[in-house]
Amino acid sequence: MPVRAPRDLTARLRLAEQLARRSTEGRVGDVLEPHTEVPGLYAGTPSVARTARRIPAQLHLQSPIFRHAVRLAVGVVLAEVIGRSIGGWGGLGISARGFWVALTTMLVLFPGYGHTMARGWGRATGAVLGGLFAWVLSLPHWSPAGLAVASVVLAAASFATLRTGQLMLNLWLTTWIVFLIHHVGGLPGPTAWARAADTVVGAVLAILIFLVWPTWSTRRLPGLLAEWLRVQDRLLPELLTGYADVGATDLAAVDALRARSRQVREHMEAAVEQSHAEPAGHRRPWTSTQLERIRAQVSRVAGCATLLGEHLPRTSQEIVPELTELADPLHEHLTALARAAAGAETVAPGALRSVYDSFTARSGLPAERSDGSGSAATGRAVALSAATVDAVEALTATIASRHRPGRHTAA
Known part of the structure; x- marks a missing residue:
């Protein structure tokens, strides 16, 4: 929805201020670094109190974070058992130590399918290439000085590629670790293959655990969208x-609802992003294009709510009591739309717009005048309510296209 007045701009700036305050509250940067020479060193550290408030909210079976935590714990224990059972690969590796398998499983198994798959093949491929490179480096004889220089170079390469992806990081990290184990620890050169094999086993195990015990984002989307609509x-x-x-209006209640709306919307947008990497197109209620459209339409409805709240009457000349007639039809439509998003029923597009057209024809409310004279406040309120109805109807049309990916509904 375009910004049409300075007051609209004020509403959006106030919303940005609230979001910025929410993103920085509860930080302990000022406590931990009052005299530090590196500003912002601890600025991103959440406080213990804030973390303690968040943990209980996730302690239920419906929470994807809780389910992933349980899955990760089970996966790491299973990986440790498998690693210890493998042992030292017939004397090539470190006997009776399965931590490399368990460590790889822990670092590969992520809540999202895309991250798990990408990290799995990246770490496994990097470990194999690093093992090959380490084996090549173990062939010649190294003097103490050469050994020190090579160790420093490999360490520098590992840290330089720390944020360049799992493949490059594990290539240099595996080379460095195996090189040190061979030359400092006195283990045989083929240890490189055991290290790579442990990583491959851990990565494959993590991927298999995710496939057997998945947390598909596409399955969460209908519930998140329905929850957001229930807030609306x-x-x-x-x-x-x-x-x-x-x-x-109870402004405190409105602020609480808007905060909850924003929280659910953030979860939904994250799920939409993760769903694009999932090979679950046949299970998706909407296509990727429709999901992006839903995300844009949800943002549009949220923007309308922001402007409706900003333009609430402050004087008796700004009240528009006729708009209260729309409260019940809008509530009924959004309640039905939440059930439709969850797959419980369908909602035909156009019904809410028909009610709104009947309302405006019956009430005779004026449109907002460009010169700001006459019933400018009333016209602005009508324009905002019309924009809200249009935004909800556009979202309704896209939700109604559920399970029909071939049908493209114009928003």
């Missing part, structure tokens, strides 16, 4: 009711 069916009617009189 409380927020938007509350805002429309606020136009009945000055101070008719």
Whole structure:
């Protein structure tokens, strides 16, 4: 929705300020680094209290974070058992130590399919190439000085590639570790192959665990969208009711609903991003294009809610009591739309718009005048309500295309 007035710009700036405050509250940077020479060194460290508040909220079976934590614990224990069972690969590796398999499983197994697969093949490929390179380096005889120089170079390469991806990082890290184990630890040169084999086993195990015990983002999307719509069916009617009189809206309740709306929306957007990497197209309720459209339409509805809240009447001349008639139809539509998003029923596009057209024809409310004269406040409120209805109808049309990926609905 375009910015149409300085007050609209003020609303968006205030929203940005609230989001910035939420992203920085609970930090301990000022406590930990009052005299540090490196500003911002601890600025991203969450406080213990904030973390303690978040942990209990995830302690339930429906939480993907909790399910992943349990899966990760089971996977690491299983990897440790397998690693110890493998032992030292017939004397090539470190006997009775399975930590490389367990460590790889822990570092590869992520909540999302895309990260798990990418890290799995990257670490395995890098370990194999690093093992080959380490084996080549173990062939010649090294003097103490040459050994020290080579160790420093390999360490520098490992740290230089720390954030360049799993393949390059593990190539140099494996080379460095195996080189030191062979020349300093006195283990035989083929240890390189045992190290690579442990990594491959751990990566394959992590991928298999994810496939057997998945947390598909595509399966979470309908529930997240439905939850967001349930927040809207409380927020938007509350805002429309606020136009009945000055101070008719509980601003604290509105702020709480908007904060919850933003939180659910962030989870939903993250799930949309992760779903693009998942090979689960046949299970998706919507195509990737439709998901991106839903994300844009959700943002548009949220923007309308922001402007409706900013333009709540502050004087008796700005009240528009007629808008309260829309509260119940909008609530009913959003409630049904939440059930439709979850797959429980279908909602036909156009129904809410039909109700709104009947309402405007019956009420005779004016449109906002460009010169700001006359009923500018009333016209602005009508324009905002119309934009909200349009945004909800566009979202309704896309949700209605569920399970019909070949059908493209114009938003």
